[in-house]
Amino acid sequence: MSGFNTIDPNMLDDWLTVGPATRVDHGAYETKLLGSRVRLWRDDAGQLQARAADGRALQVQQRYGYLWICASEGAQPKPLFDFPEFDEPGRRIVDCDGIGVNVSGLRMVENFLDMAHFPYVHSHYLGEVPHTEVAPYQVSIDEEADEIWATECRFYQPRTSGSATEGVEAHYRYRVMQPMTAMLYKTSVPRPGAQDAIGLFVQPVDEEHIIAYCLLAYFEDTLSDTELIAFQHTIFGQDKPILENQRPKKMPLVAGYETPTRCDAMSGAYRRWLKKRGISYGAIS
């Protein structure tokens, strides 16, 4: 027994992050994943190693500046999702590290995919009353990669990023790669024709506790790392009390328990995609 408190293959067979790669720079690092302790370190040859609470060796890799564990026993894990912007010349990679949130990771990802909350939760930053309308956008499934996309999203933002000096109609694309990881692409302020990329990597500490990590791949050369990180932390800090006050903390996938509307098309697609995968971890189904 590894002690992981789930039999959900959506969690066990997926690559789950346990934080930035710098965690193992100074010796062994212990954290909690799927309700159980895991331990990571670099051996004398510099190779990453990871063990479950029972001492079983776990599959581990470092990618995109982050540590990823596959908890499954034996099975050959699928490749980690693509994040081509990470290696694209001209982009700055800034790691914002993580914030602990007392909620299911699925609720966190759904919040990340949502524009309608901008004028209320991120007032004067990512939205502002009376600019509350969510214009129709496109949702599609990439069958080959088994990913969800939302495209043609746009929203008026008084301060879209740390370097914004005036309001803009920001263009967004959203992408869900795994139940606990997503990306968004939004209009770059210094380079309006291009899109900055933000990755959300969720570490499910247990079903109702997560660490939400945020990684930026930005076209940005005016702001310091600290300024970019501070802006993201402000935004995450605004979401945290909302997320921690959702009842129940797990995401209800039962029909009729929560009521979506047209502008929740992305959230609806995410929930249907989770249901189709038979997810149980962090969900009520």
Next chain:
Amino acid sequence: MAAMSWQPVLPSQALRRADDIVAGFINGEELALWRSVDGVAQAWENRCPHRGTRLTLGRILGGRLSCAYHGWEFEAGTGSCSHIPAQPQQPAPQGVCVKTWRVAEVQGMVWVSSRAIDAAAPALAARAEQQFCRSLSVRLAGEALQQRLRALGFAESEPCIWRGELGGVPAILYLTEAKTDWTMLHLFTSTADQAIVATQASRRLRDAIEEGA
């Protein structure tokens, strides 16, 4: 006490008109209590039907309760959704509703009952104890709590209402069965001077109840 339909959950004065949204608890359910523009107390399930956000995080806008997450607005009385800011041109879909509870205000307390129970609100005589002191919670409920209250010299004068003395002044306690092992006590006395005495004496009340159990 478990069979009680109506329970006193909050002093009426805690709800200012179209202003406060206060959390309350009854039989394991969590409520969002507020007062409409025309002064009528509202007791709603503390959960937005859209994405489950606690409505106590919201605010009152134009007499409606607006949820903190997406600004959905819900009407006093029915709890039905009347405005979705993300699609302002469209009427809100029919039937999107917060679960509401029956409310009555008697003796300066907000009383709440499930809609499933068809009993009239309690008819109580006006009382002398008009001065609200404080609310406190104790980790005890039902018969065990009643025994402790009797041991401390209190007697049940009407359902959910206990009378006795604290620090030598008259004290009246309204009891809400918040959860199976957790009761809210709302303490009143007669005058402002007595309220100082009763509030001070109440600091030991929780320990006296819980330790004696």
